[in-house]
Amino acid sequence: MTKDIRVRFAPSPTGPLHIGGVRTALFNYLFAKKNKGTFVLRIEDTDQKRYVPGAEKYITDALEWCNIPYDEGPEKDGGFGPYRQSERKHLYKQYADQLIENGNAYYAFDTSESLDEHRKIHEANGKTFIYNWNNREELNNSLSLSEKDVNQRLQSGNPYVIRFKSPQNETLILNDEIRGEIKIDTNILDDKILFKSDGMPTYHLANIVDDHLMEITHVIRGEEWLPSLALHVLLYRSLDWEAPSFAHLPLILKPVGKGKLSKRDGDKMGFPVFPLQWNDPKTNDISSGYREDGYLPEAVINMLAFLGWNPGTEQELFSLSELINEFSLSRVNKAGAKFDPEKTKWFQQQHLQNLDTSIITSAFEKILNDKNIQTTVDLNTVVSMVKERAVFIDDLWDLTHFIFISPSEYDAKAVKKAWKDDTPTLMHELTRILDDISDFSSDNVSTIVKSWIKGKEIGFGKIMMPLRIALVGSLQGPDLFDIASLVGKEETIQRIENAIEVN
Structure with a gap:
């Protein structure tokens, strides 16, 4: 019988969630939904020294804003909780003890000072100190000490750690869903610490135990965890558990050059x-977020999906449901994915165009309200006129402000180019033409004005450019007659007269 698919996203609440973390969450979510599985959020908060207040809420808020909610996790118990590692501390010791009993782990009493001394000696000889099969029986641990000595130290409360006993002279054959077969010589592995005498497990043990107890079937995580794969597979084997499938996602690289994308690159x-915007409680520094910068979550998700994955077709624009239908780990690349800020803006612009005009209009109406602008202008028409040129909702104001506020200043370069000696006379004549028009629709005004220009046997630019300056204040903007129709006959004539007076 095939197991139900269960995946997990397991961030640490040590600060804001980087978009690399969001990408990991997204790929887990897509894989789960594609396979009718469960997406679990587990908060790995055992490192209390690095814990940052507010970071967990930031994580859940970010997932919610991105429209990739978890099925199980904090406040969503699916029968496998608790979902914070700090609330699972009582679970781990028994598995550390089990590894001791079956000979796959041992107590180590080495002090940090003695280990530092070993490192210095190795460095002096041009070597790297590794705590493993090569020297563990010569160090201060339960492999080199008598059973009586070990028991005495434990009963006396001597500080200790529990280390994994890596196997010797073995070639591990590992499989990664993205990278294929990986061979590891166990002689190069160090004996990682699994448990500390303060009662806390290290990441490696807690991670394995939690994934097993939560019945995780696929571990989809970042490339930075690839060096831990051998240890994790060995831990599963040592506890006689079936290991999940592993997939290690490629790094998100800087826009220029090599290296992992960092906050510094963004700054x-x-x-x-x-x-989301992050307010650091320790430093009071504020870091910008995609939400606050005006990006749509759909655009961010679409952009992140293409950082390391491709559908195998020319299609680039995807809704979340389309991503779910098309996603597969087989189409995730091994190589790092270079982040492209301009491509991100392109995704934003495309998704903005795909939004229903009424949704954009509603958001635009809020912008106008915030500016205390009351208008009877049909905002749906305004938005339809300019939305193709907008990247963000806020751009709509820059593209249309002249519709709501009459120009009080005029672009000097535009005036110099378009405003000639005979312009005031022509503009006065144009106001008389406009005043006689009863149907002030865009098409009708266009037909009448263009017919008049033709009849005068002058270039269209002699009228159209000064008229645009009068209505807009510059030589930019959408169709001139659409603008005139929206602001109305009286306002159009008034703006022309203002421009004649000023220029």
């Missing part, structure tokens, strides 16, 4: 690397 180049 330097002016783009966010976090989904």
